[in-house]
Amino acid sequence: MHCASCVNRVEKKISRVDGVEAVNVNLATHQAQVTGDITDERISEIISSVEKIGFGAKPLTDEKEEDLSKKQEAESKKLIRDFSFAAVATVIVLIGSIPHMMHTWGSWVPGWMSNPFFLLILTTYVQLVPGWRFYKNSYKVLRSKSADMNVLVAMGTTSAWAYSAAMTLFPGFLTNAGFPYQLYYDVTTVITTLILLGRYFEAKAKGQTSTAIKKLMNLQAKTARVIRSGQELELPVKEVRVGDHILVRPGERIPVDGTVIDGSSTVDESMLTGESIPVSKKENDPVIGATINKSGSFTFEASKVGKDTTLAGIIRMVNDAQGSKAPIQRMVDVISAYFVPAVVGLASLSFLIWLVFGPDPSFIFALTTFIAILIIACPCALGLATPTAIMVGTEKGAENGVLIKDASSLEQAHKIDTILLDKTGTITQGRPALTDLVSLKGWTNETLLQMVASIEMASEHPLGEAIVRAAKEQRLSLSKPGSFEAISGHGIEADWEGKRVFIGNARLMEREGISTDELNQSAHKLAEEGKTPMFIASEGTLSGMVAVSDPLKEDAKSAVSMLKGMGIEVVMLTGDNKRTAAAIAKEAGIDRFEAEVLPEDKASYVKKLQAEGKKVAMVGDGINDAPALAQADISIAIGTGTDVAMETANITLMRGDVMSIVTAVRLSKSTMRMIWQNLGWAFGYNIVLIPVAAGLLYPFFGLLLNPMLAGAAMAFSSVSVVLNTLRLKKFKTVVPASS
Numbered sequence: 137m138h139c140a141s142c143v144n145r146v147e148k149k150i151s152r153v154d155g156v157e158a159v160n161v162n163l164a165t166h167q168a169q170v171t172g173d174i175t176d177e178r179i180s181e182i183i184s185s186v187e188k189i190g191f192g193a194k195p196l197t198d199e200k201e202e203d204l205s206k207k208q209e210a211e212s213k214k215l216i217r218d219f220s221f222a223a224v225a226t227v228i229v230l231i232g233s234i235p236h237m238m239h240t241w242g243s244w245v246p247g248w249m250s251n252p253f254f255l256l257i258l259t260t261y262v263q264l265v266p267g268w269r270f271y272k273n274s275y276k277v278l279r280s281k282s283a284d285m286n287v288l289v290a291m292g293t294t295s296a297w298a299y300s301a302a303m304t305l306f307p308g309f310l311t312n313a314g315f316p317y318q319l320y321y322d323v324t325t326v327i328t329t330l331i332l333l334g335r336y337f338e339a340k341a342k343g344q345t346s347t348a349i350k351k352l353m354n355l356q357a358k359t360a361r362v363i364r365s366g367q368e369l370e371l372p373v374k375e376v377r378v379g380d381h382i383l384v385r386p387g388e389r390i391p392v393d394g395t396v397i398d399g400s401s402t403v404d405e406s407m408l409t410g411e412s413i414p415v416s417k418k419e420n421d422p423v424i425g426a427t428i429n430k431s432g433s434f435t436f437e438a439s440k441v442g443k444d445t446t447l448a449g450i451i452r453m454v455n456d457a458q459g460s461k462a463p464i465q466r467m468v469d470v471i472s473a474y475f476v477p478a479v480v481g482l483a484s485l486s487f488l489i490w491l492v493f494g495p496d497p498s499f500i501f502a503l504t505t506f507i508a509i510l511i512i513a514c515p516c517a518l519g520l521a522t523p524t525a526i527m528v529g530t531e532k533g534a535e536n537g538v539l540i541k542d543a544s545s546l547e548q549a550h551k552i553d554t555i556l557l558d559k560t561g562t563i564t565q566g567r568p569a570l571t572d573l574v575s576l577k578g579w580t581n582e583t584l585l586q587m588v589a590s591i592e593m594a595s596e597h598p599l600g601e602a603i604v605r606a607a608k609e610q611r612l613s614l615s616k617p618g619s620f621e622a623i624s625g626h627g628i629e630a631d632w633e634g635k636r637v638f639i640g641n642a643r644l645m646e647r648e649g650i651s652t653d654e655l656n657q658s659a660h661k662l663a664e665e666g667k668t669p670m671f672i673a674s675e676g677t678l679s680g681m682v683a684v685s686d687p688l689k690e691d692a693k694s695a696v697s698m699l700k701g702m703g704i705e706v707v708m709l710t711g712d713n714k715r716t717a718a719a720i721a722k723e724a725g726i727d728r729f730e731a732e733v734l735p736e737d738k739a740s741y742v743k744k745l746q747a748e749g750k751k752v753a754m755v756g757d758g759i760n761d762a763p764a765l766a767q768a769d770i771s772i773a774i775g776t777g778t779d780v781a782m783e784t785a786n787i788t789l790m791r792g793d794v795m796s797i798v799t800a801v802r803l804s805k806s807t808m809r810m811i812w813q814n815l816g817w818a819f820g821y822n823i824v825l826i827p828v829a830a831g832l833l834y835p836f837f838g839l840l841l842n843p844m845l846a847g848a849a850m851a852f853s854s855v856s857v858v859l860n861t862l863r864l865k866k867f868k869t870v871v872p873a874s875s
Contacts, residue, residue: 137163137191138273138335139285140468140519141476145277149185153178160461164523166208167196169460190276208339215336218266222332225258226325232258233322252304252319259321263297267328283476291480292510293327295503296320296843316497320507320843327511327847337855355426356447360391363435373441380438384429392425392441399434403427453539453788457530460542464811465522475518479826483509486830494831501831504843508829512846513822517853521814524861529807532867537790538800545786547811549770549804551751555699555797556742556764558756559710559717560686562774563724563794566598566757568686570606571667574658575680584680586612588639588672591630594620599668599684600628625711625734627670638673641713643732645671645678655681663715666723688723695794696725698870702801705750709733709741709764738764755797772797799869810864814857821853 137143143161150159150170157172170182179195186193232249235242248254264271270293273286300320303310311317362369363381373391376382381397384390390403402414405427414430417423423436426447442448483506490502526543533540540546557563575584589607592600594617607614618631626647627640638648642659645652650673652659659669659681667683696706708729710717717731730741738754742764745752754761754768765771765785773785774792789796829846833839 137161137166138519139163140471141283141285142191142277143519145189145280145282146186146191149189149280150182153181153185156182162461162523163519164527168193169456189280189282190273212336212339215332215339218269219329219332219336222262222266222325222329225262226322226329229255229258229262229321229325233319236319237322255319255321256301256304259297259300259324262325262328263293266332267293270328270331283480285476288476288479288510288513289327289331291483292507292843293324295507295510296327297324299503300324314499316500318497318500320503323507323843323847326844330844330847330852331850334850334852334855337852353451355389357389357391357426361385376438376441378438378441381435382438383433383435384423385433386429386431388429390423390425390427390429390436392438393445394423394436394438394440396421396423396434396436399432401432401434402430404430450534450539450790453541454530454534457526457540457542457546460526460544462522462526462543462547462811464547464815465526465543468518468522468815471518475513479509479513482826482830483513490831495834501840504840505829505831507843508841508846509826511843511850512825512829512841513850517814517818517821517857520854520857521818522811524858525807525810525814525864528861528864529803529810532864533787533800533803536796536799536803536869538796538803539788539790540800541786541788545770546804546807548751549753549787549801550808552704552753552770552801554705554707554745554750555753555755556707556709556738556745556768557726557794558738558754558761559708559712559720560598561757561792562755563688563692563708563720563726564686565689566686566792568599568602568668568684570602570682571685572662572669572683573680574655574682576654576678579679582610582612584672585610585682586614587632587635587637587674587679588682590614591617591620591628591632591637591639593617594630595622595628597622598686599670602684602686603682625732625737635674636676639670641711641732642671645673648673648676650676650678652678654678659713660715663713664719666716666719668712668716688720689794691793691795692724695798698795698798699801700725702798704801709738736763739767742767753797757792772800795870802870803867806864806867810861813860817857817860818853821849825849 137146140163143163146168147159147161150156150161150168155173155175155178156170158170160169162168168186172178183193228249231245232251232255235245235250236252242250270286270290274290277283277287297320299318303315303317303319307317357373359370360373360376360380361383362371362376363383368383376392382391382394384401386401396417396419398419400416400418402416403423404414405424417434424447425440425445440446443452486509487502487506490505491498494501522543526546529546530540530543533546560566560568573581573585575581585603585607589604589612592603593614595601604614615633617637620628620630622628623640623644626644627638630637630639638644638650642652642656650671652671655669655671655678659671662669662683665685667685669681669683671681672679699706705728706726708717708721708724708726710720710729710731711733712720712731714731717729721727721729733741738761742752742754746767746769751770752768753770753772754764755772755774756762756765757774761773765773770787771785772787772789774789787800789800825841825846827833828839829841831840
C-alpha cells in the first residue's frame with residue numbers, strides 16, 4: 137500500500153466479507169487487524185478478497201513479522217537501485233534537454249545527447265523499468281474500479297512522455313495540426329526519479345518509526361536452566377512449562393514469569409517498566425521474563441509461559457495499539473476515499489479550461505497544469521500523518537513503562553480535564569504497616585492481633601496484609617478462619633475458633649448494631665493523622681481497634697502538582713473515612729476528595745462528572761476499581777495491581793508510580809500535537825499547491841507550477857511528515873523533584 141486511498145480500498149473490501157465486524161488497516165505497518173467470527177475458512181476469504189484488488193495478504197505471526205522486516209529491507213534495496221539507475225539517466229536527459237528548452241544557451245551540449253530519439257530511448261527506460269511499479273500498481277487499482285496515487289503518477293508522467301514521444305516520431309504532422317513543438321522528457325524523468333527517491337526515504341524513515349516490536353522480541357531469553365527430577369537441563373524457552381523450577385545466575389535474562397522460591401538478588405526491570413533502579417528480589421517475590429538478574433543466584437517457579445508472559449502481553453498490546461486507528465484517522469480515510477477521483481476530475485477540468493482560454497500555446501499550458509495537478513495531489517502524506525505518530529507514541533510509552541491499549545486511548549488522553557485517583561496502591565504505596573493496636577477488656581494486644589491476623593490471612597486487601605505481616609514479625613501462631621466473607625466497602629465477617637467476628641469501619645459496626653462509643657475518640661484522632669482505624673467486634677461486642685498507615689508514594693506530591701499545572705483537576709476517591717482521606721489528600725496536595733466511597737459509588741461519581749461535561753480519567757489498581765475504570769473516558773491501571781484492572785484499562789502503568797500518569801498525559805499531548813502538525817502539513821500542502829498547479833495564480837502574477845517542482849514537492853511531502861514524527865522519539869519523562 138502506498139497512500140490513504142489504498143488503505144480505504146483494502147478496508148472496504150475486507151469489511152464486505154461475511155462475519156467481519158470491524159477492520160483496521162494501517163499504512164505505516166502494512167497490517168490489517170480484523171475482528172469478528174474469524175475461522176480458517178474466513179481468513180482464506182479475506183486473503184482472497186485482498187488479492188482481488190491487487191494486494192497480497194497472509195496471517196501475521198512472529199515468524200511472519202521477521203519475514204515482513206526482510207521484505208521491507210529488500211524493497212528499500214530495490215528502491216535505491218531503481219533510483220540510482222533512474223538518476224543517471226535523468227541527469228543525461230536534463231543536460232540533453234537544455235538546447236530544446238533554451239535554444240540560445242545549449243550549444244555546449246553534444247548533438248548526440250540532445251538528439252530527441254536518444255532522449256526518447258532514455259526516458260522510455262526510466263518510464264518502463266524503474267517507473268514500471270507505477271503502471272503495475274495502477275493496473276491492479278483500475279481493475280478493481282478504483283484509483284490511488286499510482287494512477288496519478290502514471291497519468292501525469294505518461295501524458296508528458298506520450299506527447300514528447302509523438303512530437304519526436306511525428307513532428308511535421310503534429311506541428312502542421314497546430315500542436316507546438318515541445319519536449320517533456322526532462323519532466324517525465326525528473327518526476328519519476330524524485331518520487332522513487334521520496335519512496336526510498338519514506339521506507340527508511342518508516343523503518344525507524346517501528347522498532348519497538350523488534351526490540352521487545354529480542355529481549356526474550358533463548359534458553360532456560362530448568363531443574364527436573366533433580367537434574368539441571370538447559371532447554372529452549374518454548375519448552376518451559378508452568379510449574380517448572382528455573383535457576384537464574386548473575387547476568388542472565390529471566391526466561392519466563394514466575395515467583396522466587398529460593399535465593400535472592402536484584403533485577404534490572406528497566407526494559408519493561410522504564411525504572412532504572414534494580415529491584416531487590418527474595419523468596420515469594422514475583423519476577424518478570426526478559427528482565428536481567430544483576431547480582432545473586434536464585435531459583436523461581438514458572439507461573440506464566442509462552443503467550444501468557446508479561447513480555448508477550450506487552451508485545452501484543454503495542455502491536456494492537458500500532459495497528460489500531462485513532463478517530464481522527466477515520467476522518468482522514470473518508471476524505472481520502474474521494475480525494476483521488478476528485479483530483480483526476482479537477483485536473484481534467486483545468487486542462488479543458490486552459491485549452492480554451494489559456495495563453496499560446498494553450499495546449500502546452502493546459503497539459504502543464506494537468507500534469508502538475510496529478511503529481512502534486514498524491515495523498516501519501518495524508519495516509520502517513522496519523523499512523524506514524526501513533527506508532528512512535530505507543531513505542532515511547534512502552535519504553536517508559538506506559539502501555540497504551542489502542543490509538544483511540546492515546547488520542548483521548550490529551551482531552552482529560554479531571555483525573556480521579558484511587559488512594560490505596562495508587563497515591564499511597566499500597567504496602568501499609570500496622571501502627572496502632574487497642575484492646576478492650578477481656579482481650580490482650582497479643583490475642584487480639586492473633587485473631588485479626590488469622591482472619592486477614594484470607595484477605596487480599598493491603599491493610600490486611602500489613603496486619604498479617606506484623607503478627608508474623610511477632611512470631612504469633614496463626615490459624616485459618618472457618619468462614620470468610622469480604623463485605624464490599626465495609627470490612628470482613630468471619631468465624632474464628634467458634635467466634636463470629638467483624639473487622640471494619642464504623643458503618644459495618646452500625647449495621648451489626650455494635651456500639652463504637654468507647655473507641656470513637658481514638659478513631660477520630662488516628663484518622664486525623666492519616667491512619668486507617670478498623671474496629672474489631674467478637675460475638676456482637678466491641679473487642680478493640682487496629683490502625684494501619686499507608687504512606688504516600690515518593691512521587692505522588694510532585695505528580696499531583698504537575699497535573700494541576702497542566703490544568704487538570706485531581707480528585708481522590710477512597711473507601712476510607714473522611715478524616716483519613718483529608719490527611720492523605722492534604723499531604724499529597726489534592727484539594728478535592730471523596731471519602732467512604734463504595735465501589736459502585738466510584739462508577740456513579742465518574743458518571744456525575746461526565747454529566748457536567750468533564751473528560752474523566754480514572755486511575756486504580758484493584759478489582760473494586762474495575763466498574764469505575766470501565767465507566768471513565770480514559771481508564772488507567774497501575775500495573776502492579778490486579779490483572780482485572782489491567783484488562784479493563786485503556787492505559788497500564790508498569791512502574792506503578794504516580795509520575796507515570798503525568799508521562800501518559802504528556803505523551804498523548806505530544807503525539808496529538810505531532811498528528812496535527814502532520815495533517816496541517818499534508819492538507820495545507822494540497823490546499824495551497826493544487827490551486828497553484830491549476831494555474832490560479834497565472835492571471836494575477838504570471839506564476840505556473842512546473843511539473844518537476846510538483847514532483848519534488850510530492851516526493852518529499854510524505855518524507856517530511858515521517859521525519860517530523862521521528863522528532864517524537866526525543867520525548868523524555870519528567871523526573872520528579874525530590875520532596
